[in-house]
Amino acid sequence: MSEQKKLYINGEWVEGVSYQKLYSPYDHEEIAEIPLASEEQVLSAIASAECAKKTMKSLSAYERSQILNRVADLFEVYKEECAQILASENAKPIKAARGEIVRTIETYRFAADEAKRIHGELVPLGAAQNGKGRFGYTKHEPLGVIAAITPFNFPFNLTAHKLGPAFAAGNTVVLKPASQTPLSGYMTARIFEEAGLPKGALNVITGKGGLIGDLLVKDDRVKMVTFTGSVPVGKSIREKAGLKKVTLELGSNSGVIVDSTDDLEAVVxxxxxxxxxxxxxxxxxIQRIYVKSSLYERFLESFVNKAKSLKLGNPKDENTDVSALINASETERIEAWLKEAKEQGATIAFGGEKQGTVLGPTIITGASNNLAVNCKEAFGPIVTIEPYEELEEAIEKVNDSEYGLQAGIYTTEIKKAFTAADELEVGGVIINDIPSFRVDNMPYGGVKNSGTGREGVKYSTEEMTELKFISFKL
Structure with a gap:
């Protein structure tokens, strides 16, 4: 029998009112029994966060920084255990899982630093006609209770991107992890508990997303919702949140342009x-690749050859590159998209087949922009590759999307790099690298249906504060 997990409310590990089994996406092995929180338990978690907000606000910047640094230290200690959790609950290949924990540690280190950098500014009231004899300044104060709703794909690091800035600014948090990746949420709570976070400052609740999400989003005690996930859920949160702050990271179908390079193999x-x-x-x-026509055939041939070399299989195998998608329905959805693409005249240049529960890397050519494989977010191992003649054509194709998170361009011409930087309709333009590039202190977020607000520790910390102005008449 698998271990029965508990909710984390007000610094205590609490049994759920009911449980559901959690299975590995790769081999469907039972991993754990996950507690389903009742409405009363969700409200209790919010109440405990509300009660703890005075304690968190009273901590000095140094004390908050020390807690976050201890969290980073403990992730170092539990690095392998955390990586194994990822391999089990979301089938992330173990070498990629270890990489996520390294980034998680770095994110908490950035947050620890940011706790010491929160400051306001002097306002020169004397510059105004009626400001003589007055002194003004601003300060950043914590919002209070923040609801953090996190996704399955980077459950440790994307949680760190919410908890780290929240605690750096002196807030409290109710965390709702994705239903397939609750174990990382419990492990995070365990580490914060060991690091000495004040009781009630972090609460972790699992269960039905609709029930928990609605309670968190609508409760007046919650002052901000930070969410990473799908567009429909993000829009629903925005509609229900009222006047509370909302940060949404809703995904993309990122494009990269390969215009010119001195090392095509490295780009591939x-x-x-x-x-x-x-x-x-x-x-x-990367979901869409647009390659200069003079490079297209060489690029495609090399890309197929490198994709063929990827190893599929068990995420706990040290050599595995690609494992199972998060659940069978996602695999079925992508298979339906591939069927549609073939029926509409696209070519499967490589892949499109399963090995057990693993859908292999798939390369598509000749796909029109209105096909699902191009215009929707795939969130699977498929990519389209198309040639283009002029840069403007490629930029137009990248922009022909309801999303706009990040895009990339490879070019040896500085003028083209600046043209792309100006004309690509995205939150981040990555020049001479792939749009998948991200480090955890850069601003990260999108335009269009990719969301609102920015993550990246400094930027999240600022969003998780309220600016207060103070004036003295001298």
Whole structure:
């Protein structure tokens, strides 16, 4: 019998009112029994966060920084255990899982630093006609209770991107992890508990997304909702949240332009990595590649050869590159998209087949922009590759999307690099690298249906504060 997990409310590990089994996406092995929180338990979690907000606000910047640094230290200690959790609950290949924990540690280190950098500014009131004899300044204060709703694909690091800035700013948090990746949420709570976070400052609740999400989003005690996930859920949160702050990271179908390069093989290798890492289940995974026509045939041939070399299989195998998608329905959806593409005249240049529960890397050519494989978010191991003649044509194709998170361009011409930087309709333009590039202190977020607000520790911390103005009449 698998271990029965508990909710984390007000610094205590609490049994759920009922439980459901959690299975591995790869081999369907039972991993754990997950508690389903009742409405009363969700409200209790909010109440405990509300009660703890005075304690968190009273901590000095140094004390908050120390807690976050201890969290980073403990992730170092539990690095392998955390990586194994990822391999079990979301089938992330173990070498990629270890990479996520390294980034998680770095994210908490950035947050620890940011806790010491929160400051206001002097306002020169004397510059105004009636400001003589007055002194003014601003300060950043914590919002209070923040609801964090996290996705399955980077459950440790994307949680760190919400908890780290929240605690750096002195807030409290109710965390709702994705239903397939609750174990990472419990492990995070365990680490914060060991690091000495005040009781009630972090609460972790699992269960039915609709029930928990609605309670968190609508409760007046919650002052901000930070969400990473699908567009429909993000729009629903925005509609229900009222006047509370909302940050939404809703995904993309990222494009990269290959215009010119001194090392085509290196570009191909990076693009294969960007398309198929974690089976494409990355918000900034490469989904569309537009290649200068003079390079197209060489690029495609090399890309197919490198994709063929990827190893499919068990995520706990040290050599595995691609494993199972998060659930069978996602595989079925992508198979339906591939069928549609073939019926509409596209060519499957490589892949499109399953090995057990693993859908192999798939390369598509000749796909029109209105096909699902191009215009929707795949979140799977598929990529389309198309030639173009002029840069403007490629930029137009990248922009022909309801999404706009990040895009990339490879070019040896500085003028083209600046043209792309100005004309690509995205939140981030990555020049001479893939759009999947992200480090955890850069601003990260999109336009259009890719969401609102920015993550990246400094930027999240600012969004998780309220600016207060103070004036003295001298």
């Amino acid at each position: 290798a990076r693009c294969v990595e960007g398309a198929f890492t974690f089976a494409g289940q990355v918000c900034i995974s």
